[in-house]
Amino acid sequence: MSGEKIEVAANPVVPSAPKRRVDPLAIVVRFQSLIGLVLVAIGGVIFSPRRHGEILFLNPDNIANIVRAVSETGIIAIGMTFVIITAGIDLSVGAVLGLSSVVTASMMISGGFGLIPTILAVLVMGIVFGVVQGTISTRFRLEPFIVTLAGLQAARGLALIVSGNQYINISYGDGPGLAPPVFAVLGERLFDNTVPVATIVFIIFAAIATIVLNTTRFGRYVYAVGGNERAARISGVPVSMVKISVYAITGFASALAGIVHAGQFNFGSANDGMGYELTAIAAVVIGGTSLFGGAGSMVGTVAGTIMLGALANILQLNNITPATQLLATAAIIVLAAVLQSLVRRREGLGR
Amino acid sequence: MSAPLLSVTGAVKHFGGVQALRGVDFDLKAGEIHALLGENGAGKSTLMNLLSGVHAPDEGEIRIDGNKVTFSNPREAQAAGIATIFQELDLVPSLDVAANLFLGRELMRPGGLLDVPAMRREARKRLEAIELAIDPARLVADLSIGQRQVVAIVKALSYASRVLIMDEPTAALTVGEVERLFDIMRKLAATGVGIVYISHRLEEVPEIADRVTVMRDGRVAGVTEPHAPQAELVRLLVGRPLDELYPQRSKSAGKTLLSLKHASFKLASQSAGWQAPDDISLEVRQGEIVGLAGIMGAGRTELLSALYGTGLAGRWQGEVAVDGRPVKLHSIHAARKAGIAFVTDDRRGSGLMLRMAVGLNLVMSVIRRISPAGLMSPRRQAEAVKQSFGQFDIRPKNPDISVGALSGGNQQKVVLAKEILGNPRLLLLDEPTRGVDVGAKGEIYARLRALAAQGLGILVASSEMPELIGLCDRIVVLRQGRNVAEFLGGVDEHTVLAAANGREA
Known part of the structure; x- marks a missing residue:
């Protein structure tokens, strides 16, 4: 019962609130994924196997591998951050990635479309997919969990139909049945063969998303809808439009990740991207975004994504089994959630 | 014993x-x-x-x-x-x-x-x-x-x-x-x-x-x-x-802002326990604070939310006019366009984003104004926040702490200040001092009176009879969704209660 808190707060003579600003725990949570990333990196250096004195974890190839491996789930997690800040969830992202990789491959290989039309079509498809999910959810007041769970099934089904349950291999060259060679750049590295192109896509998308979330009217609306939907509505925020838009963003992000996926691995596969939705949600939560909505940061998501990748990498370098990797990830998710819950309770806003 | x-x-x-x-x-x-x-x-x-x-x-x-x-x-x-x-x-x-x-x-x-x-x-x-x-x-x-x-x-x-x-x-x-x-x-x-x-x-x-x-x-x-x-x-x-709690009444009221004549709100579907406005006639003029009295279930909250478009789905019948022009008040958008702002009786549930900072809450109703071309302008936001802190003595004087950490009275000031930033012409208030300590009540009353003196029209619903009697220029009594009596401010409490209960005074 909150009676006692109201009593305390009702005394206007002693405004004790400013003290809360320097709550060290709140600062830790705010930067928890960055701190976690630093800790994992330090752990990586310490526990890394060495060869001829070289720390394998810090080998440029290894680092490039880490950031390349996380770029697809990272792109998805960035979109997911918008959705989760509105207190929503999108489970369809991994399936839309699979669908997008299939459509990308089949448009170029069997459809004979050029690079630009293919990419544009797939991105539009992702947006439309999200808009449909968002519209169903807001129009019929359904939980996004259910709608996007259905969306997951639908996207997998569509992907199986388009692909005929076959891998669609992408071969490069000029002429019918071949993809433009420039598409293969997604699997390569730039700048003296150091920075993977997939990672560059991830970074650019993250930068744009950060700007949108932090400096635009739309970004403010996203926070408002998650912070208190009714208050946002009464303040004149177009709540339904905002909700539909965030699912359009995850749809776009999933399609983008699907294109990157096709380019990196040179095929489209209906069953790829399975479980990516959960990895993305984990990265967002570790990044400090609250599943209750209204709070979160894009920088946190990026750091959370890379941290998960770095953790998996250091465990792999030490030949630790995938089973143990899963357990480690589980522990980190719980730790991040517990920290957030502690801060919420201290602020007297526990839910 | x-x-x-x-x-x-x-x-x-x-x-x-x-x-x-x-x-x-x-x-x-x-x-x-x-x-x-x-x-x-x-x-x-x-x-x-x-x-x-x-x-x-x-x-x-x-x-x-x-x-x-x-x-x-x-x-x-x-x-x-x-x-x-x-x-x-x-x-x-x-x-x-x-x-x-x-x-x-x-x-x-x-x-x-x-x-x-x-x-x-x-x-x-x-x-x-x-x-x-x-x-x-x-x-x-x-x-x-x-x-x-x-x-x-x-x-x-x-x-x-x-x-x-x-x-x-x-x-x-x-x-x-x-x-x-x-x-x-x-x-x-x-x-x-x-x-x-x-x-x-x-x-x-x-x-x-x-x-x-x-x-x-x-x-x-x-x-x-x-x-x-x-x-x-x-x-x-x-x-x-x-009498010390309430400010001096204003002397003159300007032209009519809101006018309802035999106005009824027809619900799209019947709902038990929601007393829709039914054949209401009332006016709010510039510079005037009009109170809505009535027992629980008389339809005070329902009238305000139907005017602002946050109530149940339905539409107005009869004459609803703002500035002498008929308006269709069927949505929040329409109400805001007509210059109407609304402060709910439930500031924690539908008034504030509790975990977000005071400053972010304050500018919530004017986001459009402080984001030219869709980009948030930190300078305009700071100006708006400063204006609010100047108008309402929100404590502590820190726009960066989360609004949930404020006392009830200061939270209420934030909700009010937020709507005032939008420069409304007519302010609808539902229980403006619920859960507010006496000191903050006095400040809020003084602020409302000062805003009225600048030409704002205020329609305020309250279940606290002394508040209506002390604050308002006129009090309209509702019963079963319709206006049944009207008194000048300062009227005897028993008279209002009798009218609200449908008895002779």
Whole structure:
């Protein structure tokens, strides 16, 4: 019962609130994924196997591998951050990635479309997919969990139909049945063969998303809808439009990740991207975004994504089994959630 | 003379640096209904929490039948016979009535299976004992608030039967439900149960209470008869005569801002418990503060939310005009376009983003203005925030802390300041000082009067009669969704109450 808190707060003579600003725990949570990333990196250096004195974890190839491996789930997690800040969830992202990789491959290989039309079509498809999910959810007041769970099934089904349950291999060259060679750049590295192109896509998308979330009217609306939907509505925020838009963003992000996926691995596969939705949600939560909505940061998501990748990498370098990797990830998710819950309770806003 | 059923002597309680109770004496006799009145922050809730074992007093003692008791948790208070019904009823809406009554104390069959028929039978017996015909198999979610209240009482009495503490039980009830609840309370008292009835609704006191204790600033301000004059109760509650709390009225009103003539709000689908505006005629002019009076369920909140487009789906019939031009007020967008702003009675639920910073909350209704070309302008935002802090004395003076950390009064100032930033021409206020301490009330009244003097029209609904009488230029009384009387501010409270209840003064 909150009676006692109201009593305390009702005394206007002693405004004790400013003290809360320097709550060290709140600062830790705010930067928890960055701190976690630093800790994992330090752990990586310490526990890394060495060869001829070289720390394998810090080998440029290894680092490039880490950031390349996380770029697809990272792109998805960035979109997911918008959705989760509105207190929503999108489970369809991994399936839309699979669908997008299939459509990308089949448009170029069997459809004979050029690079630009293919990419544009797939991105539009992702947006439309999200808009449909968002519209169903807001129009019929359904939980996004259910709608996007259905969306997951639908996207997998569509992907199986388009692909005929076959891998669609992408071969490069000029002429019918071949993809433009420039598409293969997604699997390569730039700048003296150091920075993977997939990672560059991830970074650019993250930068744009950060700007949108932090400096635009739309970004403010996203926070408002998650912070208190009714208050946002009464303040004149177009709540339904905002909700539909965030699912359009995850749809776009999933399609983008699907294109990157096709380019990196040179095929489209209906069953790829399975479980990516959960990895993305984990990265967002570790990044400090609250599943209750209204709070979160894009920088946190990026750091959370890379941290998960770095953790998996250091465990792999030490030949630790995938089973143990899963357990480690589980522990980190719980730790991040517990920290957030502690801060919420201290602020007297526990839910 | 025998010891009272329950007594508290010299209770002191601190929370951090704040003294919530400063030496409180209180007693309750068997079979008595004892009203505990006080403004928010007066210490009623703290006292209740001591009695129900939520908190332990720093000093002072609690006695039952003259024997000293200490409670270290609510369960011990229950074991001693004290049942507490909090405002947020601890019922599970998705379970049926019987399941709720036996929650945590389920009747079992041998073999570890729930004995549902036995629980339903027993539940029916207990409900019938207070002459309430609710099917125990019904879901709590399907019950009215009044019925839920009764289920909560029955549940509480099933594990503690000597003292019943009720925290604002009538806050969400309709008039008929209040009557039924009072009947049940009288029946319980007749069986020897002592009832502590916490409320801030003065008008209910003479009807139900045997004795009244008024609290203020953590002390007992006075113990009186329930039939003491209202002015006396108000003086005890507020600690100063009424007239000092309210600002001077303005002398002149400008042209008509809002005009309703035989206006009714037709709901798209019928909804029980939502009293739609029905054949209402009223005006609000520039510079004028108009009050909406009426008993619970008279349709005050419904009128305001229908005007602002936040109520149930439906449409206005009859004449609704703003600035002399007919308008269709069917959505929030339409209302805002017409220059109407709205402050809800539920600032935590629908007024504020509690976890977000004060500054972010303040600019929420003017985001469009401070984001030219879609990009947030930190400079414009800072200007808007500064303007709000200048107009309303929000404390602490820090726009970066989360608004949930502010006191009720300061939260209310933030909600008001937020809407004022949008430069509305007509402000709709629903219970503008609910849960606000007296000091902040005075500031809010002064601010509203100053805004009215600048030409803002204000339509304010309140269940606090002294507030309407002290603040408003005119008071429109609603009953069953229509306007039944109109008085000038400063009118006698009984006159307004009589009109609200449909009686001659």
